[in-house]
Amino acid sequence: MFYSIIHIILKITAAIYIRLQPIGIENIPKEGGVILAPNHPSDLDSFILGTAIRRQLHTMGKEELFRRRFAEFAFRKLNAFPVKRDQIDREAIRTAIDILKNGHVIDMYPEGTVSIDGSLQEPKLGTAFIALQSKVPVVPVAIIGTFNVMSKGQRFPRPHKVIIKFGKSLYFDEYYDKPYNKEILKIVTGKIMSEIKILLNSDKL
Amino acid sequence: MSVFEKMKRIIAEELDVKETEVLPESSFTDDLGADSLGYIVLLQALEEEFNIQIPDTDTAKLKTVGDAVKYIKDRVNNEG
Numbered sequence: 001m002f003y004s005i006i007h008i009i010l011k012i013t014a015a016i017y018i019r020l021q022p023i024g025i026e027n028i029p030k031e032g033g034v035i036l037a038p039n040h041p042s043d044l045d046s047f048i049l050g051t052a053i054r055r056q057l058h059t060m061g062k063e064e065l066f067r068r069r070f071a072e073f074a075f076r077k078l079n080a081f082p083v084k085r086d087q088i089d090r091e092a093i094r095t096a097i098d099i100l101k102n103g104h105v106i107d108m109y110p111e112g113t114v115s116i117d118g119s120l121q122e123p124k125l126g127t128a129f130i131a132l133q134s135k136v137p138v139v140p141v142a143i144i145g146t147f148n149v150m151s152k153g154q155r156f157p158r159p160h161k162v163i164i165k166f167g168k169s170l171y172f173d174e175y176y177d178k179p180y181n182k183e184i185l186k187i188v189t190g191k192i193m194s195e196i197k198i199l200l201n202s203d204k205l
Numbered sequence: 206m207s208v209f210e211k212m213k214r215i216i217a218e219e220l221d222v223k224e225t226e227v228l229p230e231s232s233f234t235d236d237l238g239a240d241s242l243g244y245i246v247l248l249q250a251l252e253e254e255f256n257i258q259i260p261d262t263d264t265a266k267l268k269t270v271g272d273a274v275k276y277i278k279d280r281v282n283n284e285g
Contacts, residue, residue, distance in 0.1 A: 088242070090248070091261065125242060129242050129245075133246075179221035180221070180239070180242070180243040182243070185242070
């Protein structure tokens with residue numbers, strides 16, 4: 001209920017303020033667990049992504065955001081769960097895998113953190129790891145324009161057009177149930193990143 | 206099957222090493238090639254096999270196979 005109300009408010013705000021334009025939304029499977037894997041130009045990406053899609057989005061948020069009681073209440077109602085930064089947080093990884101196995105949508109940013117200049121950064125392997133552990137497809141996503149709305153360190157959003165492109169689902173079944181292998185994680189990560197790049201650079205609207 | 210025997214089998218399966226390479230003094234990271242994510246996979250498999258939860262506060266103690274065998278024996282004995 002809380003999620004639906006906030007969703008409607010943000011949808012109206014986004015339509016006016018950032019003229020949010022989702023493209024390829026039909027590429028998100030209608031049901032079942034799925035990871036949305038976008039580039040990460042802004043702290044607002046998860047809010048805007050959640051606004052752009054019809055299914056409810058679950059998201060990892062840095063632990064610091066959950067320290068105040070009201071913020072914790074609101075973020076939890078918005079399907080966010082805390083993750084400790086600068087370390088491997090097993091609890092957060094377990095939570096993400098459980099959410100996906102229960103058939104929900106999560107956004108996971110392969111770059112791991114917001115980009116300082118808005119460009120793509122070197123990826124980490126966590127997104128691929130969670131995709132293979134939870135055995136769900138990954139939808140590559142290009143977020144364009146949020147860097148101009150609110151870049152890192154900026155306090156208030158500015159109006160600027162935002163386009164979000166959703167690519168076709170990527171399936172990695174061939175790598176399920178294999179022994180742990182960093183090379184496989186690199187291959188999967190590389191595939192996700194190259195699809196994000198293609199979406200970012202394609203002119204097709 | 207002893208805890209060590211079971212652990213050898215799990216480590217060999219999860220980290221793709223030979224059982225003969227798994228010795229009590231083997232370090233997970235230095236000898237068996239587990240990076241941080243590989244270590245997580247291993248902990249999950251151990252939790253499932255021995256039906257225990259290994260809290261993150263305990264994982265710093267589990268550096269070698271021998272550490273983990275002792276830890277699991279203690280936990281299984283205390284809880285069983």
